[in-house]
Amino acid sequence: MNIFWQLIRAYIKIGLFGFGGGYAMLSLVENEVVGPGWISEQMFTDIVAVSQMTPGPIGINSATYIGFVAPGSVDPAYATIWWGLLGSCLATLAVVLPSFFLVLYSSHFIRRHHESGVIKGIFSGLRPVVVGLIASAAILLMNAPNFNPNGITWQLVTNIIICVAAFCLVYFPMPWNHKKLHPIIVIVIAGLAGYLIYGL
Amino acid sequence: MDSTENISAVRPPEKHPCLRLFLSFLKIGAFTFGGGWAMISIIEREIVDKHHWIEREDFLDLLAIAQSLPGILAVNIATSVGDRIRGFKGCVSAALGTIIPSFVIILLIAIFLTPDTIKHNHVISSIFMGIRPAVVALIVAPVITSARSAKIGWKTCWIPVGVATLISLKLGFLSNPVLYIVLGAVGGYLHFLYSRRKLCK
Numbered sequence: 001m002n003i004f005w006q007l008i009r010a011y012i013k014i015g016l017f018g019f020g021g022g023y024a025m026l027s028l029v030e031n032e033v034v035g036p037g038w039i040s041e042q043m044f045t046d047i048v049a050v051s052q053m054t055p056g057p058i059g060i061n062s063a064t065y066i067g068f069v070a071p072g073s074v075d076p077a078y079a080t081i082w083w084g085l086l087g088s089c090l091a092t093l094a095v096v097l098p099s100f101f102l103v104l105y106s107s108h109f110i111r112r113h114h115e116s117g118v119i120k121g122i123f124s125g126l127r128p129v130v131v132g133l134i135a136s137a138a139i140l141l142m143n144a145p146n147f148n149p150n151g152i153t154w155q156l157v158t159n160i161i162i163c164v165a166a167f168c169l170v171y172f173p174m175p176w177n178h179k180k181l182h183p184i185i186v187i188v189i190a191g192l193a194g195y196l197i198y199g200l
Numbered sequence: 201m202d203s204t205e206n207i208s209a210v211r212p213p214e215k216h217p218c219l220r221l222f223l224s225f226l227k228i229g230a231f232t233f234g235g236g237w238a239m240i241s242i243i244e245r246e247i248v249d250k251h252h253w254i255e256r257e258d259f260l261d262l263l264a265i266a267q268s269l270p271g272i273l274a275v276n277i278a279t280s281v282g283d284r285i286r287g288f289k290g291c292v293s294a295a296l297g298t299i300i301p302s303f304v305i306i307l308l309i310a311i312f313l314t315p316d317t318i319k320h321n322h323v324i325s326s327i328f329m330g331i332r333p334a335v336v337a338l339i340v341a342p343v344i345t346s347a348r349s350a351k352i353g354w355k356t357c358w359i360p361v362g363v364a365t366l367i368s369l370k371l372g373f374l375s376n377p378v379l380y381i382v383l384g385a386v387g388g389y390l391h392f393l394y395s396r397r398k399l400c401k
Contacts, residue, residue: 015270015271015272016270016271017270018270018271018272025272046314046316046319049318049319050306050309050318050319051306052233052234052328053318053319053324053325053328054302054305054306054309054318055229055230055231055232055233055301055302055305056229056230056232056274056298056299056301056302056303056305056306057232057235057236057272057273057274057275057298057302058235059271059272059275060272060274060275060299060302060303060306061302061306064302064303064306064307064310065306065309065310068306068307068310068311069310081311084310084311085307088303088306088307088310092299092303095271095272096271096272096275096295096299098270098271099269099270099271099272099275099276099279100271100275100279100291100295102269102270102271103265103266103269103271103276103279103280103283103291104279104283104288104291106265106269107262107265107279107280107283107284108283110261110265111284117392117396118389118392120392121388121389121391121392121393122385122388122389122392123261123264123388124388124391124392125384125385125386125387125388125389125391126261126264126268126381126384126385126388127257127260127261127264127350127384128350128352128356128359128360128363128384129264129359129360129363129380129381129383129384130260130263130264130267130346130350130384131260131343131346131347131350131352131359131360132359132360132361132362132363132364132367132380133267133363133364133367133377133380133381134237134240134263134339134342134343134346135343135360135361135363135364136363136364136367136368136377137235137237137339138237138336138339138340138343139364139367139368140367140368141234141335141336141339142336145332146332146333146335146336147332147333147336149329155329159329159332159333160333162330162333162334163333163334163336163337164337165337166333166334166337166338167337167340167341170241170337170338170341171341171344180245182242182245183231183241183242183245183338183341184227184231184242186334186337186338187231187233187331187334187335187338189334190330190331190333190334191327191328191330191331192327192330193330194326194327194328194329194330194331195323195326195327195330197326197329197330198325198326198329198330199322199323199326199327
């Protein structure tokens, strides 16, 4: 089977069976792309590291990168930019489209039955759970790679201060204009702080 | 609340609504570090606070849909929000906006660099040392705002606390988010049946 079909099949599978988003999907992605030998284990770890250092969902990042590299690594005839571009477009579309249509269909279904007491009841039960899910995402990210990657105490303390300061900036209205700071501005400030503290 | 009226009320009045939606999600996609959950506070600010395209409570419902389906969380959130605001065109614009920044950046890296050079770049890694703890704060903030809009009080706070604790303990099957989505839906349905029966009596 052609490598491009294999890519499409693998990424449709990832898009259909990857629950929980992001890191929860990584082992599935690893099985699908390291298994057939498209990329090495080491390369996969590198791609995950780069995904953490670039914006965007990790699923998209890995699909784009692996779609670009895989055709060339399977058959040297495909090792040009244009075949790579085709591969990354196909892999990205394949990972997005299944859930795109699932979300589209279910939100239409829910909107059509918006008035029904059953749907209202179900969502009243889901809302507190979603609050818990967001909280669990925050708790799971309060780990060593995010706060203390090098195991140095002053860095841990600095990172906790950055986290608390970022929370205050994004949650409390600023005294001068009584508006909360935009989260994007907070990310930019945090990146600058990181460069000034750790980069110089 | 009439559903059709509700939908027209949330439609953006601007001239090129889909373009605005696309640009908003382009911004969101370009600054989403650390996966779909980190997006929530940016979407909240852009879509709920700034443009008033949807209500905070509706946003929570859309998150429930996005999380209970498979696929990439960030894209699911964008699709459901886009669909809510502008139907099919809206969700295509929102999904494309979310995907394009990371697609382009990764493609440029794949063409011109190797992952290794990025990983060992001192400047980039120091910037991300600062961004990562801030991203955690960006996820804590919507916990509080969404708890408020879900009207969580002393009687119901055990649900989110329990869900968050069990998931973050990493207990295998017990820590699967899908389990709690199903439980929440079933619980909400039972509560609905119960309150209807009480009403009939």
